[in-house]
Amino acid sequence: xxxxxxxxxxxxxxxxxxxxxxxxxxxxxxxxxxxxxxxxxxxxxxxxxxxxxxxxxxxxxxxxxxxxxxxxxxxxxxxxxxxxxxxxxxxxxxxxxxxxxxxxxxxxxxxxxxxxxxxxxxxxxxxxxxxxxxxxxxxxxxxxxxxxxxxxxxxxxxxxxxxxxxxxxxxxxxxxxxxxxxxxxxxxxxxxxxxxxxxxxxxxxxxxxxxxxxxxxxxxxxxxxxxxxxxxxxxxxxxxxxxxxxxxxxxxxxxxxxxxxxxxxxxxxxxxxxxxxxxxxxxxxxxxxxxxxxxxxxxxxxxxxxxxxxxxxxxxxxxxxxxxxxxxxxxxxxxxxxxxxxxxxxxxxxxxxxxxxxxxxxxxxxxxxxxxxxxxxxxxxxxxxxxxxxxxxxxxxxxxxxxxxxxxxxxxxxxxxxxxxxxxxxxxxxxxxxxxxxxxxxxxxxxxxxxxxxxxxxxxxxxxxxxxxxxxxxxxxxxxxxxxxx
Numbered sequence: 001x002x003x004x005x006x007x008x009x010x011x012x013x014x015x016x017x018x019x020x021x022x023x024x025x026x027x028x029x030x031x032x033x034x035x036x037x038x039x040x041x042x043x044x045x046x047x048x049x050x051x052x053x054x055x056x057x058x059x060x061x062x063x064x065x066x067x068x069x070x071x072x073x074x075x076x077x078x079x080x081x082x083x084x085x086x087x088x089x090x091x092x093x094x095x096x097x098x099x100x101x102x103x104x105x106x107x108x109x110x111x112x113x114x115x116x117x118x119x120x121x122x123x124x125x126x127x128x129x130x131x132x133x134x135x136x137x138x139x140x141x142x143x144x145x146x147x148x149x150x151x152x153x154x155x156x157x158x159x160x161x162x163x164x165x166x167x168x169x170x171x172x173x174x175x176x177x178x179x180x181x182x183x184x185x186x187x188x189x190x191x192x193x194x195x196x197x198x199x200x201x202x203x204x205x206x207x208x209x210x211x212x213x214x215x216x217x218x219x220x221x222x223x224x225x226x227x228x229x230x231x232x233x234x235x236x237x238x239x240x241x242x243x244x245x246x247x248x249x250x251x252x253x254x255x256x257x258x259x260x261x262x263x264x265x266x267x268x269x270x271x272x273x274x275x276x277x278x279x280x281x282x283x284x285x286x287x288x289x290x291x292x293x294x295x296x297x298x299x300x301x302x303x304x305x306x307x308x309x310x311x312x313x314x315x316x317x318x319x320x321x322x323x324x325x326x327x328x329x330x331x332x333x334x335x336x337x338x339x340x341x342x343x344x345x346x347x348x349x350x351x352x353x354x355x356x357x358x359x360x361x362x363x364x365x366x367x368x369x370x371x372x373x374x375x376x377x378x379x380x381x382x383x384x385x386x387x388x389x390x391x392x393x394x395x396x397x398x399x400x401x402x403x404x405x406x407x408x409x410x411x412x413x414x415x416x417x418x419x420x421x422x423x424x425x426x427x428x429x430x431x432x433x434x435x436x437x438x439x440x441x442x443x444x445x446x447x448x449x450x451x452x453x454x455x456x457x458x459x460x461x462x463x464x465x466x467x468x469x470x471x472x473x474x475x476x477x478x479x480x481x482x483x484x485x486x
Contacts, residue, residue: 013052015051018053039054039057180198181215183195192227199216213255214245217254218258220234221234225356228387230426235266260273260294292310292327296311300461329361332344363378368468376395430449434468460482
């Protein structure tokens with residue numbers, strides 16, 4: 001789960017957004033950063049051009065300048081606006097066809113409980129082009145005219161370009177909330193730790209506001225996947241935070257989504273989970289994260305067509321989200337469109353090698369496909385990105401076993417390690433069953449799934465659609481264990 005939708009509210013991402021906020025060209029914004037110490041931040045691990053700025057910091061920088069310099073800057077912005085206007089009018093008509101993989105689902109194709117009322121009107125290509133030209137002119141002139149009109153007051157707490165938060169009555173809390181949401185969207189170990197601290201602080205300062213509690217729940221849920229928090233600890237803490245939020249605000253869509261996530265992946269209550277997701281999406285159908293989580297749950301219930309429609313809706317709402325693209329490609333793999341899903345994962349892992357989900361999904365894909373050397377490479381990358389040196393060392397041992405004993409030896413080693421982890425209370429019986437499934441050991445699969453069922457292992461919910469168990473989806477014993485509704 002969710003980069004998330006709405007990050008541009010908390011940060012101005014890229015030189016274009018920064019320039020629009022200031023009412024100047026990108027080139028002028030770059031010059032002001034280089035020559036006038038304008039506060040701009042760079043995204044770690046990205047190219048020098050990957051930048052962001054906080055509206056509040058830009059405001060403080062502007063208002064702290066001498067009056068004469070502010071007048072000089074306003075003159076530059078006005079000149080920029082005049083220069084941009086003819087450029088905006090020359091916007092070319094878009095060419096080419098949309099990617100068929102990301103076409104938004106229609107309301108008729110989605111479950112009735114979450115379909116938005118009504119349908120969008122058809123707009124001609126000419127009207128869309130005219131609208132784009134007009135919007136370009138407004139963007140080009142709007143920022144500078146706002147600055148010229150309000151002068152030094154530009155960018156105050158009520159400046160256009162920021163959005164309402166549950167903490168707007170407290171500037172420090174508002175900034176902390178926005179920063180925490182931004183950190184949450186990056187999905188790195190360090191950023192999740194920072195988000196955890198910030199949301200805890202908000203719940204301590206304003207315990208009666210649901211937003212801090214839902215942020216805390218979101219952070220716990222992502223920490224189990226992208227951090228080092230155990231499933232049991234993460235689900236327990238997330239459930240507590242989400243139920244606290246619901247008690248404070250029964251109409252909080254974020255809280256309903258968190259409850260749906262815990263109900264599905266921890267409690268294994270598919271019916272309650274899907275109902276919670278639908279409730280959250282009824283309250284706010286524009287939440288990309290909600291469609292993402294709903295789609296993932298549908299996929300794990302083997303409702304692949306519904307899942308892909310939900311994920312398409314999520315991607316339409318937040319087309320820049322890496323998490324949504326990764327989960328959609330994995331769902332394609334689950335649905336039997338393996339070449340299509342794998343091609344997407346392999347293409348994007350080369351472009352964005354620091355994003356964990358590509359490696360996690362490729363690791364599983366390669367194991368299923370029998371590409372064992374690729375599997376071992378991705379397993380090592382996953383361990384390193386999660387900051388687990390012990391796990392990285394473990395995978396080196398497994399690689400040695402593969403070189404000496406082939407695939408069978410590798411799976412036996414993985415099985416033994418998984419049993420040891422389970423005996424120490426740190427692993428899952430489902431993981432053991434997974435390796436036995438790849439070893440074509442039906443007796444081992446049935447044995448360890450029975451153990452998992454007896455222990456009410458939360459990982460059982462993923463077995464229904466897991467490609468590692470595809471040969472056992474219709475096995476009557478396994479079907480009974482998993483209570484599948486085929």
